Amino acid sequence: MMAKQEQVFEIAIVGRVTWNLHSLNNEGTIGNVTEPRTVVLWDGTKTDGVSGEMMKHIHAFWTWLQAKENNLPLCFACQSFQPQRADAASHDLPRDRGQEANALTQVLERCVLCDLHGFLVQRPTIHRQSTVEFGWVVGVQEQIHRDLHIHARHAMGLQGTEQEGSAGEEEVSGEEVRQAQPEVTAQMLYHRPTRSGVYAFVTLFQAWRIGLNEVNYTYALNDENDRKKRYELALTAYEWTFKRPDGAMTATRLPHIEGAEGLVLVAKTAVPVPLLSPLREDYRQQLRDLAQKQGVEVCEFDDLVKLTEILSELRQLNPFKLSVASQ
Numbered sequence: 001m002m003a004k005q006e007q008v009f010e011i012a013i014v015g016r017v018t019w020n021l022h023s024l025n026n027e028g029t030i031g032n033v034t035e036p037r038t039v040v041l042w043d044g045t046k047t048d049g050v051s052g053e054m055m056k057h058i059h060a061f062w063t064w065l066q067a068k069e070n071n072l073p074l075c076f077a078c079q080s081f082q083p084q085r086a087d088a089a090s091h092d093l094p095r096d097r098g099q100e101a102n103a104l105t106q107v108l109e110r111c112v113l114c115d116l117h118g119f120l121v122q123r124p125t126i127h128r129q130s131t132v133e134f135g136w137v138v139g140v141q142e143q144i145h146r147d148l149h150i151h152a153r154h155a156m157g158l159q160g161t162e163q164e165g166s167a168g169e170e171e172v173s174g175e176e177v178r179q180a181q182p183e184v185t186a187q188m189l190y191h192r193p194t195r196s197g198v199y200a201f202v203t204l205f206q207a208w209r210i211g212l213n214e215v216n217y218t219y220a221l222n223d224e225n226d227r228k229k230r231y232e233l234a235l236t237a238y239e240w241t242f243k244r245p246d247g248a249m250t251a252t253r254l255p256h257i258e259g260a261e262g263l264v265l266v267a268k269t270a271v272p273v274p275l276l277s278p279l280r281e282d283y284r285q286q287l288r289d290l291a292q293k294q295g296v297e298v299c300e301f302d303d304l305v306k307l308t309e310i311l312s313e314l315r316q317l318n319p320f321k322l323s324v325a326s327q
């Protein structure tokens with residue numbers, strides 16, 4: 001049996017990433033203009049951001065890839081990474097009132113992704129809060145730059161195509177566009193954002209909730225090894241999310257990743273890890289102090305290599321199990 005101190009209750013990763021020339025997340029496209037995400041802070045400061053939804057999607061995708069490749073259980077919907085998850089694979093769940101706990105146990109047993117990333121099933125009505133949570137990735141004040149670039153796609157005597165990466169696509173200045181016009185029979189101009197900056201991020205992984213049925217507070221997985229495998233998957237997915245944040249527009253705006261720095265906070269007993277935004281310049285010192293008072297361990301990283309090492313070490317440990325919960 002594993003010693004109690006080798007168990008991981010919660011892990012938080014907080015810090016700053018430096019991403020250049022990306023457009024990982026956008027408000028949407030109106031006409032031919034794609035708008036970057038803008039967020040407003042408490043004091044009215046407008047800044048650049050990448051949503052928690054996008055970050056969670058990236059983490060979920062890297063989780064899915066590992067589950068698929070390692071033949072770990074995935075429900076019918078998650079086999080093909082459908083966003084509805086358990087709700088699209090609920091036809092054989094018990095639907096009677098009072099059967100919610102049984103239904104939830106079935107979902108947790110049969111799907112790694114539904115367990116780790118949560119879902120909402122409409123009938124029977126069962127809901128699972130994700131074990132992996134992300135806040136907005138948000139631009140640090142005065143360390144953000146945004147540009148709106150004009151691009152043109154044109155065709156010689158042919159209809160222009162809206163397909164990305166089509167022949168005849170190039171970035172041109174306004175002047176060049178006018179010069180090019182006499183030879184061009186079809187042309188489409190469009191505006192695409194490009195952003196660079198230092199971004200603050202916060203994310204929390206509640207390892208203790210892996211496989212936990214939160215209708216009756218029992219663990220749905222009988223084998224602790226199964227919980228451990230899911231725990232490892234989530235940590236590896238974190239590693240890949242920071243190394244490869246594959247969000248939007250990576251076809252033409254694959255981010256130039258310059259660096260990452262921050263803290264990994266690890267609670268090995270049933271206490272919540274403290275959270276504080278890396279928007280604060282003193283977040284490291286403050287969090288170290290808070291963590292120390294709660295008996296939470298802190299590992300610092302100043303590059304992706306160190307973060308990878310910390311996550312590899314954490315993978316050797318085991319997810320915490322509530323001692324009062326039975327199987």
Ligand SMILES: [Zn+2]
Nearest residue numbers: 075078111114
């Ligand atoms: Zn699923």
